[in-house]
Amino acid sequence: MRSYLPDFLKPEAPQYYVPIMDSMAKEHLAREWSSSDGKVRVFPSAKDYTFDLACRLFMNIKDTHDIRKLSTPFANIAPGLTSVPINVPGTPFNKAVEGGKKIRAELIEVIRKRKAEIARGEDENARDLLTRLLKESEDNEMEISNKTIGLLVASHDTTSTTITVVVNYLAQYPNIYDRVYQEQMEIAKSKRKGETLTWEDIQKMKYSWNVACESMRLSPPAQGAFREAVSDFTFAGFTVPKGWKAFWTVYTTHKNPKYFPDPEKFDPSRFEGSGPAPFTFVPFGGGPRMCPGKEYARLEILAFMHNLVTTFKFEKADPNEKISYNPSPVLANGLLLRLTRH
Numbered sequence: 001m002r003s004y005l006p007d008f009l010k011p012e013a014p015q016y017y018v019p020i021m022d023s024m025a026k027e028h029l030a031r032e033w034s035s036s037d038g039k040v041r042v043f044p045s046a047k048d049y050t051f052d053l054a055c056r057l058f059m060n061i062k063d064t065h066d067i068r069k070l071s072t073p074f075a076n077i078a079p080g081l082t083s084v085p086i087n088v089p090g091t092p093f094n095k096a097v098e099g100g101k102k103i104r105a106e107l108i109e110v111i112r113k114r115k116a117e118i119a120r121g122e123d124e125n126a127r128d129l130l131t132r133l134l135k136e137s138e139d140n141e142m143e144i145s146n147k148t149i150g151l152l153v154a155s156h157d158t159t160s161t162t163i164t165v166v167v168n169y170l171a172q173y174p175n176i177y178d179r180v181y182q183e184q185m186e187i188a189k190s191k192r193k194g195e196t197l198t199w200e201d202i203q204k205m206k207y208s209w210n211v212a213c214e215s216m217r218l219s220p221p222a223q224g225a226f227r228e229a230v231s232d233f234t235f236a237g238f239t240v241p242k243g244w245k246a247f248w249t250v251y252t253t254h255k256n257p258k259y260f261p262d263p264e265k266f267d268p269s270r271f272e273g274s275g276p277a278p279f280t281f282v283p284f285g286g287g288p289r290m291c292p293g294k295e296y297a298r299l300e301i302l303a304f305m306h307n308l309v310t311t312f313k314f315e316k317a318d319p320n321e322k323i324s325y326n327p328s329p330v331l332a333n334g335l336l337l338r339l340t341r342h
């Protein structure tokens, strides 16, 4: 999957996306967080923000109607990924298979439309992934649509879940919210009216990113990944033969008191200075297969946090709303907040 992500996810590339992420976070909050009853459900809203952004940055799609044609079938894919693979009508697996077919058909249309635009010289400087793949790779339409779906799946639930758990902890700990607010207001005050965030602004959001990291430590959005043993090895008295599959988990490492003393405590200062020891904080994995979307996710989350805290104060409408794991963290009611504008 990495091989086709030419320049799109290189660490220096996402800086070009920061102004777009900032504007879209602003528009999103103005549109979806301004209901008359002052309440919002964070998880579905975060899903819209991250999906709209992915459509824009992966495929140069800006029209809401075109985005919904993809988001409706896409919504059925994620629940099917971890379901029992029984392909009969009504099962989550079947809905995911059908959703996959619909979204593939829509994507083929998107690809053909973009090809025609490129041929006409429209939007020549667009930096989205699809434009790059069409200009630079040998892939056919089906390969491009499969790769795009893969990237949407890898990026969507992970980032929307992270935004939701970050907001959850900000609502739970007002002192942490206040420090994030101060940091973000300093950045906001340094901008001219209407000026968008830059990559340099993002580099100043150190405390906010520590808060996001601590949120991912306690509620990791991805639970781990499979690996195949390349040779026999023994771990904790168990021998794993060559060729067997092993699943490494994020959760157990993040809750190990040897690496994170008082592990249940929400404490962003763990990430100050040199931070946790190597390979102990692993929400994005580690080593050669580490998530290539880490920087994209960081920018997307911080652009959202900036716009959120500089616009709203908030509290949980249900202070006892529980987090369960399915396998990603899920707030029982999608995290219902009561908002107050600054």
Ligand code: HEM
Binding pocket: 001, 002, 009, 151, 154, 155, 156, 158, 159, 162, 221, 222, 223, 224, 225, 226, 283, 284, 285, 286, 288, 289, 290, 291, 292, 293, 294, 296, 297
């Ligand atoms: C907070 C958000 C995210 C988290 C927590 C996360 C976490 C992970 C983890 C744990 C892996 C497996 C790493 C391993 O096998 O060692 C992974 C793989 C991957 N992620 Fe992410 N991810 C996030 C966002 C993204 C985004 C935004 C993108 C794309 C824009 C992305 C693209 C990928 C891809 C393509 C892979 C497969 C890499 C490979 O097989 O070599 N991820 N991610």
